[in-house]
Amino acid sequence: MKKLPSTLTYMTVSLGVITIVAGALLAWVHEITAAPIAEAAQRKQVEAIRAVLPEFDNDPTSQKVTWTPMAGSEPFMIFPAYKGNTFAGAAVEGYSLNGFSGEVRIMYGFNAAGDITGYEVLSHAETPGLGAKMNEWFRTDMGRRSVIGKNPARTSMYVTKDPGGEIDAITAATISSRAFLSTLRECYDAFVYYKTEKTVSNE
Amino acid sequence: MNKLRIIYNGLVTENPTFVLLLGMCPTLGTTGSAITGLSMGLATSGVLVCSNAAISAIKNMVPDKVRIPAYIVVIATFVTLLQMFMQAYLPSLNESLGIFIPLIVVNCILLGRTEAYASRHSVIDSVFDGIGIGCGFTVALTLLGSIRELLGTGTVFGARIFPETYGSLVFVLAPGAFIALGFLIAIINHVRNRNKS
Amino acid sequence: MITYISIIITAIFVNNIVFAQFLGICPFLGVSKKLSSAAGMGAAVTFVMALATCVTWLLQKYVLDVFGLGYMQTILFILVIAALVQMLEIILKKIAPALYSALGVFLPLITTNCAVLGVAILVTQKGLSLGESLVYAVATALGFTLALVLFAGIRERLALTEVPSPMRGIPIALICAGLLAMAFMGFAGISVG
Numbered sequence: 001m002k003k004l005p006s007t008l009t010y011m012t013v014s015l016g017v018i019t020i021v022a023g024a025l026l027a028w029v030h031e032i033t034a035a036p037i038a039e040a041a042q043r044k045q046v047e048a049i050r051a052v053l054p055e056f057d058n059d060p061t062s063q064k065v066t067w068t069p070m071a072g073s074e075p076f077m078i079f080p081a082y083k084g085n086t087f088a089g090a091a092v093e094g095y096s097l098n099g100f101s102g103e104v105r106i107m108y109g110f111n112a113a114g115d116i117t118g119y120e121v122l123s124h125a126e127t128p129g130l131g132a133k134m135n136e137w138f139r140t141d142m143g144r145r146s147v148i149g150k151n152p153a154r155t156s157m158y159v160t161k162d163p164g165g166e167i168d169a170i171t172a173a174t175i176s177s178r179a180f181l182s183t184l185r186e187c188y189d190a191f192v193y194y195k196t197e198k199t200v201s202n203e
Numbered sequence: 204m205n206k207l208r209i210i211y212n213g214l215v216t217e218n219p220t221f222v223l224l225l226g227m228c229p230t231l232g233t234t235g236s237a238i239t240g241l242s243m244g245l246a247t248s249g250v251l252v253c254s255n256a257a258i259s260a261i262k263n264m265v266p267d268k269v270r271i272p273a274y275i276v277v278i279a280t281f282v283t284l285l286q287m288f289m290q291a292y293l294p295s296l297n298e299s300l301g302i303f304i305p306l307i308v309v310n311c312i313l314l315g316r317t318e319a320y321a322s323r324h325s326v327i328d329s330v331f332d333g334i335g336i337g338c339g340f341t342v343a344l345t346l347l348g349s350i351r352e353l354l355g356t357g358t359v360f361g362a363r364i365f366p367e368t369y370g371s372l373v374f375v376l377a378p379g380a381f382i383a384l385g386f387l388i389a390i391i392n393h394v395r396n397r398n399k400s
Numbered sequence: 401m402i403t404y405i406s407i408i409i410t411a412i413f414v415n416n417i418v419f420a421q422f423l424g425i426c427p428f429l430g431v432s433k434k435l436s437s438a439a440g441m442g443a444a445v446t447f448v449m450a451l452a453t454c455v456t457w458l459l460q461k462y463v464l465d466v467f468g469l470g471y472m473q474t475i476l477f478i479l480v481i482a483a484l485v486q487m488l489e490i491i492l493k494k495i496a497p498a499l500y501s502a503l504g505v506f507l508p509l510i511t512t513n514c515a516v517l518g519v520a521i522l523v524t525q526k527g528l529s530l531g532e533s534l535v536y537a538v539a540t541a542l543g544f545t546l547a548l549v550l551f552a553g554i555r556e557r558l559a560l561t562e563v564p565s566p567m568r569g570i571p572i573a574l575i576c577a578g579l580l581a582m583a584f585m586g587f588a589g590i591s592v593g
Contacts (some may be wrong), residue, residue, distance in 0.1 A: 011269045018273050019260070020477065022280040029287055030471045036291035044294065100588065101415075123298070127376065127588075223572055227429060228514040232422035272482055275511075279475040287471060305474050305521055309512040311426055377420055378581035385567075385574030393566035 002142030049091045052109030054116035067190040078194045092187035098178040101125040108187045114149045131176025144168045152188040157181045206331045213335020219312045220343035229303045231380040237360045240348025248337025253281045255321040259329035262322045283309045292354045367374040411539035418547040419581040424515030438552035442545025453537035456520040485511045
């Protein structure tokens with residue numbers, strides 16, 4: 001079959017048909033994959049919550065509350081955990097735009113007293129081998145690195161370089177460490193907000 | 204042409220990365236580790252084979268003057284299909300490859316190959332060409348990724364070969380990509396020159 | 401105002417599109433042999449990137465998001481870019497035929513320049529406003545031009561030196577690019593405001 005000549009009609013029809021077929025195919029696959037895509041995103045969040053919190057038996061995602069760090073900025077998300085009717089703690093997903101390479105997004109877990117029970121770094125663009133170590137550094141029980149078990153109300157969550165700071169920064173990655181701790185401090189503020197204003201009392 | 208010959212061509216004689224020097228952006232951007240290099244190579248190969256086949260099938264229905272936009276739409280469709288598939292079933296891989304997945308559509312290899320080969324050959328031959336070039340690209344990316352991961356962190360595919368402190372972190376970062384690829388192409392050039400004489 | 405300055409400094413130096421983000425490598429290696437064609441390419445890319453980012457931003461906001469057609473983003477964006485490059489070719493042929501012939505085959509290749517499509521996608525991912533996106537696109541293109549011009553200067557010198565035979569051409573160019581990338585890493589961590 002010889003190639004079609006390049007007349008305006010043939011060109012428009014040919015390109016048009018290809019685009020329509022392409023669009024239809026994509027719309028169809030989009031329908032099929034929309035649910036798994038949403039599920040995959042949900043699953044990541046649920047797994048992070050489970051990883052940072054102590055035991056709970058409610059569904060934190062359905063009871064989530066938002067808190068805005070600064071007027072007009074994207075809110076943090078607080079996922080409260082209850083055991084039976086008692087407030088057991090909360091996981092807070094927060095972010096900082098002051099990472100070395102932009103946004104860092106971290107989920108922290110606090111128990112009812114405000115002690116840090118865990119954290120998961122959800123996304124970051126920090127340098128591998130430097131800032132990217134934040135996922136392990138701040139839970140390693142060496143010197144004053146670990147934040148696990150500490151309470152931001154009693155321990156100053158700043159790097160030791162900053163006045164009064166009590167946490168060791170990642171070697172050669174002070175900026176990433178500062179971003180990590182500033183997210184932690186704001187997430188703690190969100191936690192306190194929830195605890196004092198929003199705790200569902202099921203007496 | 205013998206089908207195996209076509210594959211050998213894509214893998215060695217016309218290796219897109221080392222000989223044709225095409226598709227440099229993902230070559231440098233996704234080879235921080237062996238697994239991301241391998242995944243990117245496989246993803247691109249998938250799109251290449253499908254696009255080659257589709258374009259070869261419709262080559263007689265597309266007037267000459269609109270062939271570039273037409274090929275672009277076909278390639279972009281397969282890339283979007285890949286994106287949706289990865290978002291749904293391979294989300295962590297999707298995150299590590301990041302923006303380089305939609306950028307497969309402007310990978311010079313794809314447009315170059317469909318224009319140079321698929322638009323002039325049968326569907327079967329085009330599929331084999333896609334497989335050959337795809338293999339060549341995947342091997343190149345995996346090789347570069349392994350070298351960078353090994354020299355940078357002492358692991359290959361996550362398996363530790365030597366302690367991390369002996370690694371030179373620069374290889375996992377931007378400058379190391381350029382330098383590692385430069386030396387790799389130089390070594391391959393040297394081998395090819397020796398084979399010629 | 402400070403946001404704009406911050407975007408400009410970051411896009412040109414800290415997150416240089418070539419040395420930090422690995423986009424635009426093909427023209428970077430292909431057009432950087434002579435200083436004059438490098439500068440011309442940089443100007444052409446700046447024009448296409450700025451215009452393309454505006455058009456794709458508007459399309460994303462008023463068409464794709466409104467109709468929930470997010471998945472058509474790749475196809476639509478690349479078609480817009482292809483059309484703009486075609487337009488640019490026609491315009492250049494008329495008003496600057498010397499530049500047109502100097503750029504040669506690399507002009508239509510702006511379509512496949514990952515930097516142009518990359519920036520269009522990045523601004524939608526970062527959620528920038530139209531003004532911020534435009535500034536980001538122009539600044540990124542300036543960073544690209546800077547990288548290109550620096551590299552062309554180096555390569556013109558390289559052409560006069562003795563390079564071992566396997567290293568000639570692309571390998572030695574890549575190693576120089578790596579050293580340049582290392583130099584640019586010195587900008588990392590700078591933030592304004």
